[in-house]
Amino acid sequence: ALALALALTASGAPLHAQAAAEASPVGENMPPLYADEFARARAFVGEMMEAGVVVPQPRDPGGGYTHEQHKRNYRAILLAGQLYRITGDRPYADYVREMLLAYADLYPTLGEHPARSNQYSGRLFWQVLNDAVWLVHAVQGYAEIRDTLTAADRERIDSRVFRPAAHFLSVESQSTFDRIHNHATWATAGVGMTGYLLGDRDMVDRALLGSDKSGEAGFLRQTELLFSPDGYYAEGPYYQRYALMPFMVFADAIARNDPDRRIFEHRDGILLKALRTTVQLTYGGYFFPFNDAMKDKSLRTEELYHGIAIAYAQTRDPALLSIAQMQDRTVLTPAGQLVAADLAAGRAEPFPFRSMLLRDGPQGEQGAVAILREGEGPRHTALVAKNSSQGMGHGHFDKLSWQLYDNGHEIVRDYGAARFLNIEAKQGGRYLPENETWAKQTVAHNALVVDRRSHFDGKVKPASAVAPEQLHFSDEPGLQVTSARVDGAYTGVGIVRTLVMADVPGLESPVVFDLVTAESDAPHSYDLPLHYQGAVIELGFPVESHVAARPVLGEDHGYQHVWVDATGRPDAGDGALTWLLDGRFYTYRFATDGATQAILGQVGANDPEFNLRREPLILLRREGAGGTTFATLLESHGRYDGAAEQTVASRSRVAAMRHHRQGGKDIVVLTLKDGGQVALAVSHDADPAARHRATIDGQQLAWTGFAAIVEIGRGGN
Amino acid sequence: ALALALALTASGAPLHAQAAAEASPVGENMPPLYADEFARARAFVGEMMEAGVVVPQPRDPGGGYTHEQHKRNYRAILLAGQLYRITGDRPYADYVREMLLAYADLYPTLGEHPARSNQYSGRLFWQVLNDAVWLVHAVQGYAEIRDTLTAADRERIDSRVFRPAAHFLSVESQSTFDRIHNHATWATAGVGMTGYLLGDRDMVDRALLGSDKSGEAGFLRQTELLFSPDGYYAEGPYYQRYALMPFMVFADAIARNDPDRRIFEHRDGILLKALRTTVQLTYGGYFFPFNDAMKDKSLRTEELYHGIAIAYAQTRDPALLSIAQMQDRTVLTPAGQLVAADLAAGRAEPFPFRSMLLRDGPQGEQGAVAILREGEGPRHTALVAKNSSQGMGHGHFDKLSWQLYDNGHEIVRDYGAARFLNIEAKQGGRYLPENETWAKQTVAHNALVVDRRSHFDGKVKPASAVAPEQLHFSDEPGLQVTSARVDGAYTGVGIVRTLVMADVPGLESPVVFDLVTAESDAPHSYDLPLHYQGAVIELGFPVESHVAARPVLGEDHGYQHVWVDATGRPDAGDGALTWLLDGRFYTYRFATDGATQAILGQVGANDPEFNLRREPLILLRREGAGGTTFATLLESHGRYDGAAEQTVASRSRVAAMRHHRQGGKDIVVLTLKDGGQVALAVSHDADPAARHRATIDGQQLAWTGFAAIVEIGRGGN
Numbered sequence A, B: 001a002l003a004l005a006l007a008l009t010a011s012g013a014p015l016h017a018q019a020a021a022e023a024s025p026v027g028e029n030m031p032p033l034y035a036d037e038f039a040r041a042r043a044f045v046g047e048m049m050e051a052g053v054v055v056p057q058p059r060d061p062g063g064g065y066t067h068e069q070h071k072r073n074y075r076a077i078l079l080a081g082q083l084y085r086i087t088g089d090r091p092y093a094d095y096v097r098e099m100l101l102a103y104a105d106l107y108p109t110l111g112e113h114p115a116r117s118n119q120y121s122g123r124l125f126w127q128v129l130n131d132a133v134w135l136v137h138a139v140q141g142y143a144e145i146r147d148t149l150t151a152a153d154r155e156r157i158d159s160r161v162f163r164p165a166a167h168f169l170s171v172e173s174q175s176t177f178d179r180i181h182n183h184a185t186w187a188t189a190g191v192g193m194t195g196y197l198l199g200d201r202d203m204v205d206r207a208l209l210g211s212d213k214s215g216e217a218g219f220l221r222q223t224e225l226l227f228s229p230d231g232y233y234a235e236g237p238y239y240q241r242y243a244l245m246p247f248m249v250f251a252d253a254i255a256r257n258d259p260d261r262r263i264f265e266h267r268d269g270i271l272l273k274a275l276r277t278t279v280q281l282t283y284g285g286y287f288f289p290f291n292d293a294m295k296d297k298s299l300r301t302e303e304l305y306h307g308i309a310i311a312y313a314q315t316r317d318p319a320l321l322s323i324a325q326m327q328d329r330t331v332l333t334p335a336g337q338l339v340a341a342d343l344a345a346g347r348a349e350p351f352p353f354r355s356m357l358l359r360d361g362p363q364g365e366q367g368a369v370a371i372l373r374e375g376e377g378p379r380h381t382a383l384v385a386k387n388s389s390q391g392m393g394h395g396h397f398d399k400l401s402w403q404l405y406d407n408g409h410e411i412v413r414d415y416g417a418a419r420f421l422n423i424e425a426k427q428g429g430r431y432l433p434e435n436e437t438w439a440k441q442t443v444a445h446n447a448l449v450v451d452r453r454s455h456f457d458g459k460v461k462p463a464s465a466v467a468p469e470q471l472h473f474s475d476e477p478g479l480q481v482t483s484a485r486v487d488g489a490y491t492g493v494g495i496v497r498t499l500v501m502a503d504v505p506g507l508e509s510p511v512v513f514d515l516v517t518a519e520s521d522a523p524h525s526y527d528l529p530l531h532y533q534g535a536v537i538e539l540g541f542p543v544e545s546h547v548a549a550r551p552v553l554g555e556d557h558g559y560q561h562v563w564v565d566a567t568g569r570p571d572a573g574d575g576a577l578t579w580l581l582d583g584r585f586y587t588y589r590f591a592t593d594g595a596t597q598a599i600l601g602q603v604g605a606n607d608p609e610f611n612l613r614r615e616p617l618i619l620l621r622r623e624g625a626g627g628t629t630f631a632t633l634l635e636s637h638g639r640y641d642g643a644a645e646q647t648v649a650s651r652s653r654v655a656a657m658r659h660h661r662q663g664g665k666d667i668v669v670l671t672l673k674d675g676g677q678v679a680l681a682v683s684h685d686a687d688p689a690a691r692h693r694a695t696i697d698g699q700q701l702a703w704t705g706f707a708a709i710v711e712i713g714r715g716g717n
């Protein structure tokens, strides 16, 4: 038998015999995490076996009964196979056999799925992707028990389930199979692993190299094109997590069956790099919700249990053990057993979350995602700047958008996808119409909107042709910087955004400065939304409130989904909004020459089906200028402890903020309430040795490099 | 010295000598919880001592600097005194001395507080209540070190701080002092404990028996009038928690100084009963937010650390240890040390949360609070029916309102108070105007509103003159019932509400039936709001949506704060709304003859200061009827697991619901999706042996007692 199961070492011996011997008497000597997994699998498979083999005629879309039953079935096939390997108990093998024989009856009779919603129909499921996922799981379970079958059963299952399933995915669905896309990764993984199991070299080669075996498509090409050199996946972290499973599982099979390919060293170890990058793209275990992401997705997800185990078996990196510990899960493979054993032996070390620049694009040439972190542990501060490429069809029109996490929460938020995954009553669990009309639109992000239209007019094709340019990145402690520019999001308007996470004397650390410059000769309307969360505590400027009838902000490009609560136009100087979230205060302050309008709103207009979350935002608006620069400061401060009835520093420590732009340099001067003055000075010059000067209100400022915090001292007035 | 500190036994020996001997070498033999408390106190007092004695001229309202500093000071006086008792370290005693000498300089110079907002001004604080709290703490700290002072210092502190403070509270503020109210409890506790310490019997007697020593006011009378025979405090759990501290602390001092009073046996042990009732009035540790309650208040609160320790020392009830364990805190008294020691010895047992009826009123004659619980642990289901009296000035107009908790969350919610306690920017931390205009109003509750006006027209005086009558209560497992009526909330309209938490065959357990009957001969408009939380998943009837301009529900009585999202009028039969909260689905279903309007809304209109939380509600409306009965069902079902991408039973199992009212009996018939029929039959006859019949659609239903679940069997149509 070909060793398809996830082994630690390439070995000719059937894996199940080896593992069964090691684990006997069953369960007794297992490390706790593995024993839990074993018990969980036994409970699940036991229930499934008790219910008998149920292989229904495909009918329902995602979330519906037949969809969920076929999902349960592939889990049962995989886990029963693994349980057979571990225990040697024949009923597990017989159950997999019966299940697969039932599929052998059904599968050849299937045509297009009745609930298909697009051209990519599956056989068992409404979309071909789910069929590929089915195969990736089922073939692993089948591999564990195939040796136990009679030749006739084996032939029947091979020829009526696995060969036609692989044929369906690789030949009948060739256009999907040969894409450079995660759907194709699942398909090539399923087909390739089936090829290894059935000893079908042609199948393997098509999976590895594409249908025409040219290497222009297929799994290997996917590892080269779908990840950037820094292991970033263009669709974003949510899809990166999902895509990783077939990458890791198939790579593991390749390593064992084609060891000479050195798949884990391929392209400078890109797969292991991608695994680590996936972990870096989280806060509190949850993925940064770029693009069409479900926000409840965390590292605690099936796909990553596999990924962590395989990566740990390859690297023995103790930091991966702490991720397994946090997941509190592993997989029923020898790699999973190793993870559990080393965890039990106390070998885990903290995962090194850190500031980093993740270039996007196959050659790292399509912008980047910048992550700035300060502090440690679950309440540390993390800033994410999304200066990356469009990320294909699930991409959002959010160029140069950012997010901030602090104190364990999303502070400056990304909406994620408008979707209730697997909930039938919500359009069968599919993306909701509001995913297009709201979630993808620029105004739904912390991104600059010009003329109230989304970037690239909300069109994927032109958006995919352009990527931002990362101008500068610095992870210097106390003064971390990311700066990027994008051209083409709007005709004739270049946008440069510089985010600085800094420790500023006199303020609690860190604070975030945000400088957004639109370069244009023509008049435009500029809107800069900030999506926050929390209770509004203080509004530092007068507003006109729409208290008795609530108008809508606009008619399209997402504006139709925003209720307007209040609008104000602070006098020249600055305006500020303070909110409270989980005991921490945040003040968002913007400089203004008197012409900036601030609009306070809430999501939820034109939402008759209640599909949207009713979240607040503040939007800064400037009309008619040629170019403009928005300069804002986000200051976190104080503590509110409801239990102890203690409140500290509920008010901002900033008395005034002014923005000056001189010869392409930006200077933001803060006057603190204690009278001190301090400035952020940005030269926009990446040369770290270059010296810069500016004169503000008669005072000379001098600094070196791209950006600096300059103490001006006590105000002399 | 009088033994004022919280001793376990009445003892003539100075407590600090005894305790210091026991604890030496300091900290080494302390049980962990006490050691933590000791370390925490040392850190806090250490910081305070390092900062030096700071006793500022009173200036600020709640949350402001001087307010917070005087709060810190009384904590420091208490804790430094206790640390001196434990360690015998002289600097702690000296610090208390210096602090109190500073107060001796300041106190006699004080007049009315400059930030007073009502007639009850304090000296150190903006309201007299805070001054009483200061005294209760400070006198305990003073008691620990008074023996160490020179006669001159002692005389100066006695005569310039404690005597005038007691005089201010009991004589100058006599109207507060002689009230039957929790503010008076703090005042009498502070004055009485000062009396014990200074050996001033007159002061003690005035505290115990009221200014005129008649017993018509004062502490003892408060224990008789402020708690019901079941230990319920009329203002509600939030105030009960707050009131308990002076009750327990002063009672502890009485027990030691006047043991013959047998204070803890007074009125059938009312104080210990009240302590246990306070714990029962929680879910997940948080108090049911009746009346002007802050929702972030839990059992983890200073007041209850004292209460639990004192009660445990009196009773040795091991269930109280599990509350201390959950609080993870105790107090630096011998009682606290005992709690910590017995906890460390593994003596804790689970606190017996259970269904119970808590009568309200000094004689239990003013209605009741009914608590129905099913299941155990942090995710159990709890229903609370508030059929109690008005609860004085902090009472809300919420007669017969209810709340539901499930799966660790508030499902059917009470808004609590509109207030940001201690947050200066929010009106100095005081109650917001919206507390009157929204939080207190009937429509802000899950209570019947007649003619769009609040109960008693929103007036405290007539509301206080009337209490509901608890008609029935049953905690029979699987069929728990509370029924109550109120007359006088509206002229000519009697309201009866029956809530049944039942296990119904074919449905997940438990479900809640709600029957609200308005009895009237005249035409009225009836509104029944339900305040839920979660994402709307399915609306079982057509609605007209206000998608592009959002109107306000009304003009006053809280209606001015509700935005209207959509309205619908389902055909005769039933209407349903399903929402999702933390992985659990809830369907609220109402029977209708076709004339019930359902209004979906959100709180937040007419809220220019963003003082309100933007929460959703559904409001059922019937116009013009004489009397009417609303029959609704709240069904929790299924599971959504975003991490595992698994969804189960996202849709209600009920196909149809009909309500029949026959001769004063209510029958609610559910037809399940599997075809089965089951009815809730309510006779409203409290006789448990009485047999009842009804005929529904030609079928005979028979049952015994107040209410029953009757299986009708498979539908025969």
Ligand SMILES: [Zn+2]
Residues within 6 Å of the ligand: A289, A290, A291, A292, A396, A398, A414, A415, A416, A439, A440, A445
């Ligand atoms: Zn997005």
Ligand SMILES: [Zn+2]
Residues within 6 Å of the ligand: B289, B290, B291, B292, B396, B398, B414, B415, B416, B439, B440, B445
């Ligand atoms: Zn209330």
